[in-house]
Amino acid sequence: MKPIKPFEPILTDVIPQGDQWIAQVKWDGTRILTYYDGDKTQLFNRKQNERTKQYPELLRPNSYIRAENCILDGEIIALQNGKPSFYEVMKRDRVRNLDRVSQLQQGVPITYMIFDILYADDQWLLDKPLRERQQILRERITENEVIRLVESFSDTEGLFNVCMEHQLEGIVCKNLESTYVLEGKDTRWRKRKKEQDLIAVVGGVTLKNKTVHSLQLGQFDKEGKLFYIGSAGSGKLTAKDWVAITNAIEPIIIKDNPFFNQIDVKDGVWLRPALTVKISFLEWTEGRTLRHPVIESFVTVPIEECLLE
Template sequence: MQFQPIIPFEPIKTEDIPTGENWIFQVKWDGVRLLTYYDGKDVQLFNRKKNERTFHYPELTDIRSFCKADSVILDGEVIALGIDGKPSFHEVMRRDGIRRLERVSHLRNSVPVTYMIFDIIFYNGEWMNDFRLEERLKLLSDLIIPGNAVQLVPSFGNGQLLYQAIEQQELEGMVIKDLNSKYVINGKNASWQKKKNYNDLIAVVAGVTFRSGIVNSLLLGLYDQKGRLWYIGHAGSGKMKSTEWRQLTEKINHLKTNNNPFFNNPARIKEAVWIKPKLTVKVHFLEWTEGHELRQPVIQAFVNVPPSKCVFDEKE
C-alpha cells in the first residue's frame, strides 16, 4: 500500500482563549508543517502543499527508531533553532528551501532539525481521523519514542498561563484544540484554533533599495482580487546575513525592470529599483496601519510560494 499525500487539518485564527476541560493548548512553533507516511516498507515526507520533502530531512526517515507502528501517518512540524535557542523560520528554510539535494548532507550538520509531532491520522491499517483527539494523543504517547530529532508536542490545560509564557519567550503563538475533535482532512473549523503572538504573511518582492551597491531593503506587495499589486511596506531588518544580501543582489540582476509593478506608488519610490514580481518572502509585522501598510515588518526567509498566491485576505 502506498499513501497519497493529504492536505492537513488547519486551525482558524482567534483572539480569544477558551476555558473548559475539553480544551488543550500547545505551543505554535515557527517551523514547517510536515506529514510522515509509512506504509510498512517506505517512508515519505510531504509538506502541507503535498510537496515531497523526504530527501530534505533524511534524519527523519528511520521511522522504526522513533515510532512503534507497523504503518502510520504522523502530523507535525519541523523546526530549527536560531543562535538565541528559539525556533527560527529563517533557519528551517535553509533546509526546506534546498534546491540542490547534494547540499543536504552538509546542512544536516550545520542546521539540525527537530520533528515536533502532534497528531496521528493513520495507524496499523486503520484511519484514525474520526477518532477523538484525546484518543489520538493517547495513542501517540504510546507509539513515539522521543529523541534528539523527534519530540512529542506537550499539551497544557491553562491557556492563559501558556500564552503569558509564549509572550515572555517571544514565541510564534499558541494552538488551541478541542479534545473531542476529529481530524478533518483538507479542512478547518473552530475545534482547532490559533492565537498568534505576532502577525505574519507571505508577500511579493517587487522592488529593492541599495546601500553601497548591495540590496538593503525589500519593497513588498500583495495582490487584490482584480490582480493588482499593492505596495504594503518595505523591510530591511530581519535574520538575513550579509552573505545572503549579497546573493540576493546577484539574483535580482536578471529581474530588474523599468516599470513600477505596484498599482499604488511606494513611499520610497525615488530610491527604488523595480524588479519583476517573481520572489516571495515571509515577514513578521506588528500590525496594519490605517494606510494599509505593514508596521515594523521583519524579514524571516524567502519561500517557494507562487506570487499569485500572495493576496489580501479580508479574514486576516
Template sequence: MELIFPFEPVISDEIPQEDFWRYEIKWDGTRILTYHDQEGTKLFNRKQNERTCHYPELLQVGSYCDADSVILDGEVIALAENGKPSFHEVMRRDLIQRLERVSEVRRLVRITYMIFDIVYYNGEWVNGRPLSDRIELLHKIISPNENVQLVASHDNGDTLFQVVQQQGMEGIVCKDLRSSYSLGGKDDRWKKVKNYGDVIAVVGGFTLSGGFVNAVLLGQYDNEGKLWYIGHTGTGKLTKAEWRELTQLLEPLKVEKHPFARKPERHRDAFWVKPVVTAKVQYSEWRWQEGRALRQPSIQSFVNIPPEECKLPWV
C-alpha cells in the same frame, strides 16, 4: 499511500477557556507529514511537495514509532543560537535545491520533528476519532529521541500565552479535544493565537546601499490580480551573505515600471522588479482595514511559494 492536505487552525484573537481545550506552543517551523508503510517512508509538506531527502534523520520511523503503517503530522523546527525556534534556520534545510548539499547543511542545522497528531495507523484512518484519542494513541506508539518529540500540552492557555510573549515566540494553538481531523479542512476547532503576525509577501522592488540590496518593497494581491504595496523592510534574520545573494537574484529581474496597483510612497530611490520572489515577513501590527502598511516588518526567510498565493487578508 494516499497524500492528504492537513487540517489547519484559524486565527483567533481570544483564547478559549472551556475544559475541553488543549493548549500547545505554536512552533515556528515547517509543517511535515510522514507517510510510512511496508514500501518505505516519505515526507511531504502541507502543499504536498516532497521533502523526503531533506530530513534523512526522520526516515528510520521504526526507531521512534511502533507502527506497520502510519501518517504522522507535525512541525519540523530548528533552533537559533538563542535557543528559540527560527523559521530562517529551518528554511536553510527546507529550501535546499541541490540535494547533494543535504549532508553538509544537516551538520550545520539540527532539526527536531515536533509531532502533534496521527491521521492513519496500521491500515486504518483514525482522523475521525476525537483528538483526545489520537493523542493517547501517539503516546503509546511514539518513543521520543534527539530528533523526534511529542508536542506538549498545557492546561492554562492564558499562562502559556504569557510565557510565549515573554520569550518572544510566535504564539499558541488551541485545540478542541473532541475534534476530529478534517482532511484538507480549516475551522475553529483549532485556533491559533499569535503573539505577532506574519504574512507571505511578494517583492516588488528594492533599494541599494553600497551596491547591495538593503531593503525590499513588499506587496500582496487582491482577487483581481492587483498587487498592493504593504510596506518595506531592510531588517530581519538575513546575513550579509544572504543580502548579497538577494542582490544577485533581484538584479536580473529589474523592470522599468513598478508592479504595484499604486506607486508606493517610498519610490524615489527604488528599483522595480518582476514580482516572482516571495518572503515570510513578521510584523508587530497591521491595520489593513485602514489601508496602512505593516508596522515593524522584518524578513524571516525567502520561501518557495507562488506569488499568486500571496493574498491580502480581506480577499
C-alpha cells in the same frame, strides 16, 4: 500513500478556556506530514511538496514508529540561540543541491515536533476525537534525540504568557473533541500569536552602496492587481544574504512600477513579481500597510498564493 492537505487553525485574539480545550506551543518551523507504509517513508509539506530527501533524520521509522503503517502530522524546527528559528529551518527546507544535506545535518540539526496521528495500522483516525488521537500517538511514537511529542497544557492562558516571556511564536488551542478534517480550517483549532505573519511578493528593492537594502512588498487582490503593503529592511538576513539577493534580482529588474497603487521610492529598483518572502508584523495600519514588518526568510511559495485577506 497520496499526500494530503492538513487541518489548519484559525487566527484568534481570544484564547479559549475550559475543560475541553488544550494548548500547545506553536513551534516556528515548517509543517511536515510523515507517510510510512511499512516499507517506505516519505515526507510532504502542507502544500503537498515532497521534502523526503531534505530530512534524512526521519527516514528510520523503526527507531520511533511502533505501527505497521501511519501518517503523522508535526512541525520540523531548527534552533538558533536556543529558540526555534524559521530562518534556520529554511536552510534545510530550501536546499536543492542534495549533496549538501549531509553537511547541513551537522550545521543545522532539526527536531520533529509531532502533534497528531491521522492513520495507523491500516485504519484512518480522522473521525476520532483529538483526545483519543493523542492517546494513540503516545502509544505509537517513541521519542529520541530528533523525535519529540508536542506537550499539551490545560492552562491555555498560562502557556501563552510563558511563550511571550520566552519570545516564542505563540500557541495553538485545540478542542479535545475535535475530529481532523482534511483541507479543513475552523474554530476547533485556534492560534494565538505574538505577531502576525504573511507571505508577500517582492515588487521592488532599494539600494545602498549598490547592494539591496530593503524590500518593497505587495500582495494580489482577487483581480490579480499587486498592491503595495509596506517596505521591510530589518530581519534575520545577513550581509551575505543581502549580497546574494542583489545578484539574484538581476534577471527580473523591470522599468515600470508593478504596484497598482503607485508609490514613489527613492533609489528604488522595480522587479517583475517572482520572489516571495515570509514577513512578521505587529498589525495592519488604517492605510492597509504593515506595521513594523520584519523579514523572516525568503520562501518558495508561488506568487499567486500571496493574496490580500
